[in-house]
Amino acid sequence: MPKLTIQNQNFIDPSGKQVRFWGVDLVEFYPDHATAAAFAKNLAARGVNLVRWHKMLMSEDNNNYLNTQGGKTPIESLATYGYDSNGFPQGTSRAYPSGADARAWDRFDFLNAELQRNGIYLMMSIEFGRTFTPADQAIYSVNSSDDANWRNAISAMNNWGNYLFNIDTGGYAGTGSTYGNGYWQNTFDKWKFLPAIDERSARLYEEFVGTLLTHVNPYSALAYGQNTQVATMEVVNESSSYYLFANAHHFDGLVNSDGGVVPFPPSLGAIIYFNNEIQSAWYAFSGQSRTNLYQAVNGSSTRQQQAIAFLTGLDQKFIQRMKQKIASLGYAINLSFSNLWRSEDDARLDHDLSSHSDNHTYMDPFVVEGFTRSDSQRHRYASEGVSEGVLNDFVYEVSSQKAFVDRPQMIGEVNMLDWYDPANTANDTMHRSMMMVATAAYGSLHNWSSFAWYSATQGGNLYIDDSNVVLGMGADGWGVKEAEEFPLTRDPDSASDNYNNYLGWLWQDGQKLDHMRTAGLIFRNGMIAPSTSPITIYVDAPYSPDGTNDAGQWPPKAKYLPKPGWADISAIRKAYGTVPGTQASAKYMTTLPTNPLVSDTGQIIKDVARQQLTVSSPQAEAFSGNFDRNAPAGLKVLRFPTTNTNKFATVILASNDGAPLASSRNVLVSRTYIDIATKADQAGPKMTLAGLQKAGANQQWQVRYTRPRANYANPAFAPAPLDSTGAPTFTGTAVWTEAELQLVTTSAGAAVQVSSSPTE
Numbered sequence: 001m002p003k004l005t006i007q008n009q010n011f012i013d014p015s016g017k018q019v020r021f022w023g024v025d026l027v028e029f030y031p032d033h034a035t036a037a038a039f040a041k042n043l044a045a046r047g048v049n050l051v052r053w054h055k056m057l058m059s060e061d062n063n064n065y066l067n068t069q070g071g072k073t074p075i076e077s078l079a080t081y082g083y084d085s086n087g088f089p090q091g092t093s094r095a096y097p098s099g100a101d102a103r104a105w106d107r108f109d110f111l112n113a114e115l116q117r118n119g120i121y122l123m124m125s126i127e128f129g130r131t132f133t134p135a136d137q138a139i140y141s142v143n144s145s146d147d148a149n150w151r152n153a154i155s156a157m158n159n160w161g162n163y164l165f166n167i168d169t170g171g172y173a174g175t176g177s178t179y180g181n182g183y184w185q186n187t188f189d190k191w192k193f194l195p196a197i198d199e200r201s202a203r204l205y206e207e208f209v210g211t212l213l214t215h216v217n218p219y220s221a222l223a224y225g226q227n228t229q230v231a232t233m234e235v236v237n238e239s240s241s242y243y244l245f246a247n248a249h250h251f252d253g254l255v256n257s258d259g260g261v262v263p264f265p266p267s268l269g270a271i272i273y274f275n276n277e278i279q280s281a282w283y284a285f286s287g288q289s290r291t292n293l294y295q296a297v298n299g300s301s302t303r304q305q306q307a308i309a310f311l312t313g314l315d316q317k318f319i320q321r322m323k324q325k326i327a328s329l330g331y332a333i334n335l336s337f338s339n340l341w342r343s344e345d346d347a348r349l350d351h352d353l354s355s356h357s358d359n360h361t362y363m364d365p366f367v368v369e370g371f372t373r374s375d376s377q378r379h380r381y382a383s384e385g386v387s388e389g390v391l392n393d394f395v396y397e398v399s400s401q402k403a404f405v406d407r408p409q410m411i412g413e414v415n416m417l418d419w420y421d422p423a424n425t426a427n428d429t430m431h432r433s434m435m436m437v438a439t440a441a442y443g444s445l446h447n448w449s450s451f452a453w454y455s456a457t458q459g460g461n462l463y464i465d466d467s468n469v470v471l472g473m474g475a476d477g478w479g480v481k482e483a484e485e486f487p488l489t490r491d492p493d494s495a496s497d498n499y500n501n502y503l504g505w506l507w508q509d510g511q512k513l514d515h516m517r518t519a520g521l522i523f524r525n526g527m528i529a530p531s532t533s534p535i536t537i538y539v540d541a542p543y544s545p546d547g548t549n550d551a552g553q554w555p556p557k558a559k560y561l562p563k564p565g566w567a568d569i570s571a572i573r574k575a576y577g578t579v580p581g582t583q584a585s586a587k588y589m590t591t592l593p594t595n596p597l598v599s600d601t602g603q604i605i606k607d608v609a610r611q612q613l614t615v616s617s618p619q620a621e622a623f624s625g626n627f628d629r630n631a632p633a634g635l636k637v638l639r640f641p642t643t644n645t646n647k648f649a650t651v652i653l654a655s656n657d658g659a660p661l662a663s664s665r666n667v668l669v670s671r672t673y674i675d676i677a678t679k680a681d682q683a684g685p686k687m688t689l690a691g692l693q694k695a696g697a698n699q700q701w702q703v704r705y706t707r708p709r710a711n712y713a714n715p716a717f718a719p720a721p722l723d724s725t726g727a728p729t730f731t732g733t734a735v736w737t738e739a740e741l742q743l744v745t746t747s748a749g750a751a752v753q754v755s756s757s758p759t760e
Helices: 033-045 065-071 102-117 134-139 144-160 184-197 199-214 241-246 266-286 293-297 301-328 344-353 394-401 422-430 434-445 510-524
Strands: 005-007 010-012 021-027 050-054 121-125 164-166 171-173 230-234 357-363 409-416 450-458 463-465 468-471 535-539 572-576 604-607 612-617 620-626 647-655 666-675 687-689 699-707 738-745
Touching: 021 121, 021 409, 021 510, 033 102, 050 450, 134 144, 134 199, 144 184, 144 266, 184 199, 184 241, 184 266, 184 301, 199 301, 241 293, 241 301, 241 344, 266 293, 266 301, 293 301, 301 344, 344 572, 357 394, 394 409, 394 434, 394 572, 409 434, 434 510, 434 604, 434 612, 434 620, 434 647, 450 510, 510 620, 510 647, 510 666, 510 699, 510 738, 666 687
Parallel strands: 021 050, 021 450, 050 121, 121 230, 357 409, 409 450, 535 572
Antiparallel strands: 005 010, 164 171, 463 468, 604 612, 612 620, 620 647, 647 666, 666 738, 699 738
């Protein structure tokens, strides 16, 4: 595969061409060889050219039922932790590709080779969701006492995740509904932190870097470190040391709902070993011992800045250590530290030490609606108020956080928010196809380098509901059940939750898959122009927090925020340095733009009043939103009758031969159509491709319908239905969601199909 280099904001191939990635996440996925080969081909067929591997060192064998063929047990991860029935690891987190873990690595290797065969790059990780086991102590011995204390601390850490603690009563229990730091979600980030402070943990990470990068994939005959298929690598997922401590993650006890620290019970007391490491390093750094690190992080401004400097310093040393390890192996990898907004200080660290920026975004899919709900998780800047909140969207979020003016911006996880709320989820799932238009359009406007949809599949589980398999990967490399409407069924983990939209099962979401190829074609090939008047926001020290930066709130806002809405007009990037005197008074910092929001290229129109998003460029057009009785703004090729009312639709049209639509002889179109009242999927919408060139003498427009797969297993070209002007037109009577059209030369004298009442 072509080796990619980084030049300013872009990934560049050897010919000098910019490369963008349209990808998916794969989570704990170890398919057999036949399934892997089929799946890789299917990814490429949907326009995917990037896979981000995730959680491949997380031991969750319940996610890998696909691997039980031949009576074999499920695969845990790339390492065999060997958890017993009580949840304690009997093995090690150290991976042995040619030994105990050979079966997992064989499947990992084979799928990667198949991905490479299909032109798909990889995003790798150093952390991969890893935890440690007492047996890992063998990586480094200090003395018998310290070795034993470390093993006991790790054993307690593993117990911590299973130990329930009621934050309201401050008591310990085996069961409960309200948990504090005893719940695994509140302990997992602590595992990610350990290599920044603990020598054994850091050595374990170094060892895995060597294991992964020097491992020769037998199916490609290349070590991963020398294989140009590996486009990037992340150090850690969604974490930072400052983030951990600012969110009251303690190693000296459990935090109750009042912020007080409750001492560990005896079974967790050994964790104090890591607390002693932390406080010892903090005291050496700060030169004083009266204020511990937990107090300093939330203390006075001066003490807090000192704590931030200490914690970001830990991360800096750890990142440099990982970079030095990679360099010592003779490899050069595009490396990023972490991949989520945590703070301005963390963003600055990421900028200085990473080759590119990576962020994650989970959005309100109805981007023309904006963030008007009060739920703080819906948007980190929702406190702007309704007037500004209406213009908040994922574009504003990503562009305001860590999109740097001199680095590629990657989005390593993208999808809609998972509400687990009946009213919101029903609306959001109806609108989810708008995400495909919005990411392709605004990702192009901002010149972002990648979107990886979370996720194509999570392991190979086969969830059962009423004796029917509803989730899982089939032997043909497709989801076992593909549906236009979600939810497919209830959440298998909760009988009372009927609104799970299965973010981790993209490969079964028919509606997203319908538009995956067309949207990816637009984004990867730059069919929508980048911003002509980009904005640079300059940021100076101190970075965070300060009096205007939501001190004490998490996550903190970026230090300088443009007004919402401007990111829908112009690309916005961040630079560190002296702030120009004119920045504070610039219109994008002081004034809300007016509706409709038209990009500076003129190619994207977001109308929050009509709740419509339209795209029109020479090579592509798209519409997503609610139909009203007026024609959508800005479209030149796509035509919709004004009778398409009370419906939500997404239609994407893209040139498939690289020519402008007006002269293209091969185009791809996808469409989905939903009744707003019933939220039921319907055939349609009715539309005409009025701007395509007309068939001349001895020419004919032909069409083949390619989706849904169940309806069109063996698609073949046939004459396209035309209106009286000779334009391809579709009445909405046939249930197709993707079609390819081609203009072909026919034999002399062949009739050109024209109908005043065409049918599909």
